[in-house]
Amino acid sequence: MRTRYVLLAVGVAVLVLLPAYGGNYLVRFGTFLCMYAALALGWNVIGGVTGYPSFATAAFFGAGAYAGALLQVAHTPMPLAWAGAVVFVAAASAVVGIMILRLRGHYFAVGSIALVEVARLVASSWSDLTGGGMGLNVPILPGGPEYAGMVFLYSMFAVAAAAFAAGLWIEHGKLGFALRCIQQNEDAADMVGVNTTACKIAAFVLSAVFAGATGAVYASWTAYLDPSDAFSILLTLKVPVMAMLGGAGTVLGPIVGVVVFQAMEELLWSNFLEMHHAILGLMIVGLIFFLPGGLLSLGAHRRRAPARATSREVPAE
Amino acid sequence: MSKAPLLRVSGLEKSFGGVRAVRQVSFEVGRGEIVGLIGPNGAGKTTLVNLITGVVRPDGGRILFDGADVTTQRPFQAARRGLARTFQIVQPFPQMTVLENVAAGALFAGKATSRREAERVAAEQIAFVGLQPFADAPAVSLTLPNRKRLEFAKSLAMGPRLLMLDEVNAGLNSAELDNALDLIRRIAARGITIILIEHLMKVVLGLSTRIMVLHHGELIRAGAPRDVIADPRVVEAYLGQKFAKRYGRLADA
Ligand SMILES: Nc1ncnc2c1ncn2[C@@H]1O[C@H](COP(=O)(O)OP(=O)(O)OP(=O)(O)O)[C@@H](O)[C@H]1O
Ligand SMILES: [Mg+2]
Numbered sequence: 384m385r386t387r388y389v390l391l392a393v394g395v396a397v398l399v400l401l402p403a404y405g406g407n408y409l410v411r412f413g414t415f416l417c418m419y420a421a422l423a424l425g426w427n428v429i430g431g432v433t434g435y436p437s438f439a440t441a442a443f444f445g446a447g448a449y450a451g452a453l454l455q456v457a458h459t460p461m462p463l464a465w466a467g468a469v470v471f472v473a474a475a476s477a478v479v480g481i482m483i484l485r486l487r488g489h490y491f492a493v494g495s496i497a498l499v500e501v502a503r504l505v506a507s508s509w510s511d512l513t514g515g516g517m518g519l520n521v522p523i524l525p526g527g528p529e530y531a532g533m534v535f536l537y538s539m540f541a542v543a544a545a546a547f548a549a550g551l552w553i554e555h556g557k558l559g560f561a562l563r564c565i566q567q568n569e570d571a572a573d574m575v576g577v578n579t580t581a582c583k584i585a586a587f588v589l590s591a592v593f594a595g596a597t598g599a600v601y602a603s604w605t606a607y608l609d610p611s612d613a614f615s616i617l618l619t620l621k622v623p624v625m626a627m628l629g630g631a632g633t634v635l636g637p638i639v640g641v642v643v644f645q646a647m648e649e650l651l652w653s654n655f656l657e658m659h660h661a662i663l664g665l666m667i668v669g670l671i672f673f674l675p676g677g678l679l680s681l682g683a684h685r686r687r688a689p690a691r692a693t694s695r696e697v698p699a700e
Numbered sequence: 701m702s703k704a705p706l707l708r709v710s711g712l713e714k715s716f717g718g719v720r721a722v723r724q725v726s727f728e729v730g731r732g733e734i735v736g737l738i739g740p741n742g743a744g745k746t747t748l749v750n751l752i753t754g755v756v757r758p759d760g761g762r763i764l765f766d767g768a769d770v771t772t773q774r775p776f777q778a779a780r781r782g783l784a785r786t787f788q789i790v791q792p793f794p795q796m797t798v799l800e801n802v803a804a805g806a807l808f809a810g811k812a813t814s815r816r817e818a819e820r821v822a823a824e825q826i827a828f829v830g831l832q833p834f835a836d837a838p839a840v841s842l843t844l845p846n847r848k849r850l851e852f853a854k855s856l857a858m859g860p861r862l863l864m865l866d867e868v869n870a871g872l873n874s875a876e877l878d879n880a881l882d883l884i885r886r887i888a889a890r891g892i893t894i895i896l897i898e899h900l901m902k903v904v905l906g907l908s909t910r911i912m913v914l915h916h917g918e919l920i921r922a923g924a925p926r927d928v929i930a931d932p933r934v935v936e937a938y939l940g941q942k943f944a945k946r947y948g949r950l951a952d953a
């Protein structure tokens with residue numbers, strides 16, 4: 384376990400020092416890594432720990448992006464606009480959560496993906512506010528591209544770090560235990576005194592908040608938003624795949640998944656962007672059938688297997 | 701308040717589609733009682749427990765627990781109030797360890813305020829039911845009798861005042877049954893009130909201070925064990941003649 388955290392610390396150092404030695408390309412790559420890490424860690428709270436297969440990531444990412452962008456267009460200073468976006472997404476996700484968290488399993492998955500479609504429809508039809516399909520220009524951060532690159536790298540990094548801290552807090556705290564009980568057997572969790580409704584909403588909102596914060600930073604970073612970019616089905620599929628690739632339900636899994644996925648994408652298929660959906664589809668099938676625990680479970684199996692064997696050897700009375 | 705019965709159910713009613721699973725059921729359970737609840741398959745026994753623990757909402761009637769109206773409570777609220785139950789079909793958290801399963805009860809429904817404290821309480825209850833060798837084993841790896849013990853430990857960790865045991869002894873062999881009987885006696889000795897749903901009359905008569913009989917959703921008889929099993933309606937609805945004769949002696953003993 385310790386080596387994992389040492390590796391993580393090294394990775395963080397490489398990332399944080401990027402502007403000192405890397406060019407624009409690497410800084411941009413690092414910013415995307417942080418962005419997906421924040422999204423995957425956020426998704427993990429509801430999708431991994433709680434076991435609710437959410438495909439709503441892009442809905443809250445887009446909502447945060449538009450809320451932040453519109454606030455900035457209305458001359459709100461950037462950090463305040465981001466904070467406003469987070470508050471908006473928290474409130475919106477609480478309302479939506481109350482409605483769709485009544486659904487379970489496939490029904491929840493379908494309901495959550497519908498949220499993305501509905502949100503995109505709203506953004507593209509409400510053109511007075513959002514500019515519709517024409518898109519929305521967000522004020523550009525003054526100070527030149529290098530400075531801006533650094534600001535957005537560190538901002539995304541801060542969101543990812545907060546998501547990681549939240550993940551650790553959840554794993555070791557009472558809420559995380561309750562969420563794991565829900566993931567294992569929701570009715571039984573209710574029976575042992577877990578307020579399942581409140582816990583699920585808390586998990587859903589937490590996960591949405593990180594997507595919203597990420598979206599708000601993203602909008603300022605790219606300085607331009609349109610509905611299909613903000614509410615992207617690709618993003619909503621990619622994030623759970625990344626978390627599952629590394630190991631859903633663990634704190635480090637989503638990070639490992641993001642790094643591996645982004646590296647593969649950059650090296651292997653960045654030139655075939657139109658094949659993205661097909662590759663994602665294949666990965667989902669592959670993960671479900673061959674690696675349900677994710678990459679991290681490959682190491683864990685070796686450690687856990689003997690413990691399980693001994694527990695079976697104890698004779699039943 | 702402490703003079704009032706622990707549980708008072710009045711005019712309870714529940715239908716599923718056309719089936720009236722529980723009809724106008726009224727009864728009281730006093731503190732420290734062990735009440736046997738018997739009746740043929742489909743009589744409505746599990747439904748009654750589900751109503752009392754908020755798993756299903758009654759169509760009519762009222763449930764008072766320790767003087768408070770709990771008719772519309774949700775299961776987690778019932779658990780926190782001290783209404784615990786075991787499931788006819790065991791409901792563990794399969795991939796969690798036995799210790800974690802039991803700790804969940806202590807943390808979310810019991811008095812434990814931290815995970816560490818919950819695990820301490822859990823370890824005590826695991827020892828009490830005799831599951832120590834399996835404390836760190838995942839719940840799925842347990843045999844059926846041990847899963848039933850896990851249900852016991854989990855509900856005890858919740859610090860219940862009323863414990864409803866829904867056929868916890870079904871499927872046990874006679875040695876396991878003796879263990880289970882002993883366990884129930886020791887739980888009762890702690891001052892926990894018990895409602896015992898059970899098909900094995902040997903168990904019901906060996907433990908109950910009072911027996912209630914459900915038939916087609918109706919409470920057809922309630923009273924002292926020997927009176928209940930001598931009642932011709934009960935004999936006809938559930939026990940049958942042979943059993944009545946055989947167990948008449950048991951009840952007198
Ligand atoms: N959730 C449900 N939906 C529909 N019908 C139900 C439901 N729960 C119970 N029933 C019906 O209500 C009636 C009472 O069932 P219940 O399970 O309470 O009986 P029981 O006395 O516990 O029987 P057993 O001894 O077999 O456990 C049955 O006819 C059953 O089919
Ligand atoms: Mg039953």
